[in-house]
Amino acid sequence: MTNLTHNLLSWYRKNRRELPWRTKKESICPYYVWISEIMLQQTNAKSVIDYYKKFIKKWPTVYSLSKAKLKTILFFWQGLGYYNRANNLLRSSKIICNEFNGKIPNTYESLIKLPGIGEYTANAILAIAYNKKTIGIDVNINRIVSRIYNLNTTNNREINKKIFNLIPNNNSSDFMQALMDIGATICKKKNVNCNICPLKKNCLFYIEKKRINFESIKKRKKKFLFVFLLKYKNKVLLKKRKKTKLLNGLMEVPNYLLNNKPSLKKVKKIAPFDFDWNIAPGKLNSRISNFDLEVRFLYAKVNKNFFLNNKTWFDEKDIKKVPISSLMKNILIHSKPF
Numbered sequence: 151m152t153n154l155t156h157n158l159l160s161w162y163r164k165n166r167r168e169l170p171w172r173t174k175k176e177s178i179c180p181y182y183v184w185i186s187e188i189m190l191q192q193t194n195a196k197s198v199i200d201y202y203k204k205f206i207k208k209w210p211t212v213y214s215l216s217k218a219k220l221k222t223i224l225f226f227w228q229g230l231g232y233y234n235r236a237n238n239l240l241r242s243s244k245i246i247c248n249e250f251n252g253k254i255p256n257t258y259e260s261l262i263k264l265p266g267i268g269e270y271t272a273n274a275i276l277a278i279a280y281n282k283k284t285i286g287i288d289v290n291i292n293r294i295v296s297r298i299y300n301l302n303t304t305n306n307r308e309i310n311k312k313i314f315n316l317i318p319n320n321n322s323s324d325f326m327q328a329l330m331d332i333g334a335t336i337c338k339k340k341n342v343n344c345n346i347c348p349l350k351k352n353c354l355f356y357i358e359k360k361r362i363n364f365e366s367i368k369k370r371k372k373k374f375l376f377v378f379l380l381k382y383k384n385k386v387l388l389k390k391r392k393k394t395k396l397l398n399g400l401m402e403v404p405n406y407l408l409n410n411k412p413s414l415k416k417v418k419k420i421a422p423f424d425f426d427w428n429i430a431p432g433k434l435n436s437r438i439s440n441f442d443l444e445v446r447f448l449y450a451k452v453n454k455n456f457f458l459n460n461k462t463w464f465d466e467k468d469i470k471k472v473p474i475s476s477l478m479k480n481i482l483i484h485s486k487p488f
């Protein structure tokens with residue numbers, strides 16, 4: 151058994167959808183499988199459940215169904231749509247009783263001759279009801295296999311070639327139903343939820359998606375923040391941030407944010423005050439939500455406690471009491487030696 155098959159079957163044992171036509175493997179009833187598969191053609195499982203329960207209650211065997219009046223079945227079918235299915239069920243039930251002793255056929259050649267049974271339904275009955283090594287390929291299973299192998303085709307024959315070797319020898323019933331459940335709940339056309347998918351380790355779609363995400367993370371934008379530390383004795387000069395939605399009212403070290411890295415000489419020219427700025431060695435790297443930040447430090451010591459508009463001197467030991475962002479806190483810790 152391949153790794154993918156093993157993961158799929160273990161997932162199914164714990165997570166399978168409880169559906170009324172799903173009985174224990176030992177007691178799978180081909181009649182129930184046939185009725186459910188016909189009802190599920192063009193209709194989703196949720197809409198089928200109530201109809202299925204009432205149908206089986208009214209016609210519990212293929213014999214009882216074969217004796218029903220078309221009018222009664224059509225009346226029952228109201229709301230389910232595609233009424234030809236009701237007609238085909240009745241016609242097939244008569245053939246099954248007359249030609250197959252009331253047993254749902256267990257070969258592809260016999261099933262495909264019954265009204266209302268096409269390639270998908272025949273294979274689904276063989277796989278689910280009789281555990282034959284085959285699989286019905288509907289649009290969901292087609293999509294899952296195309297994604298797993300990153301195929302450019304949706305041709306059922308190609309899909310079948312790919313999936314055939316994954317079908318376990320003695321459990322195609324669970325294998326097919328597990329894929330049906332994955333298609334209905336996880337590997338959906340939209341909102342595919344790979345993170346909880348048991349097949350992700352073997353799925354090229356997922357591996358490729360992860361690679362692209364990784365590449366885009368690698369290509370995150372980088373910005374450069376130059377901070378200008380002005381120190382007087384044990385005090386550092388902080389200014390109030392400009393009013394923005396974020397971080398409103400916090401204090402910060404005067405700084406300059408640039409998208410590109412300029413030469414440090416050039417940086418001195420953009421300094422907010424005219425001092426003899428020293429360039430501190432080293433840098434601080436930080437990660438902001440959608441970009442990476444490289445922080446570089448320039449510092450100057452002054453010997454006069456002068457007042458600058460909108461800016462205040464803070465004693466370094468009191469910094470804890472000052473409202474500042476965590477980035478600024480890091481910057482101040484980093485700049486202590488300067």
Ligand code: SF4
Nearest residue numbers: 337344347350353356
């Ligand atoms: S990992 Fe994602 S794409 Fe691949 S089968 Fe699972 S849900 Fe589908």
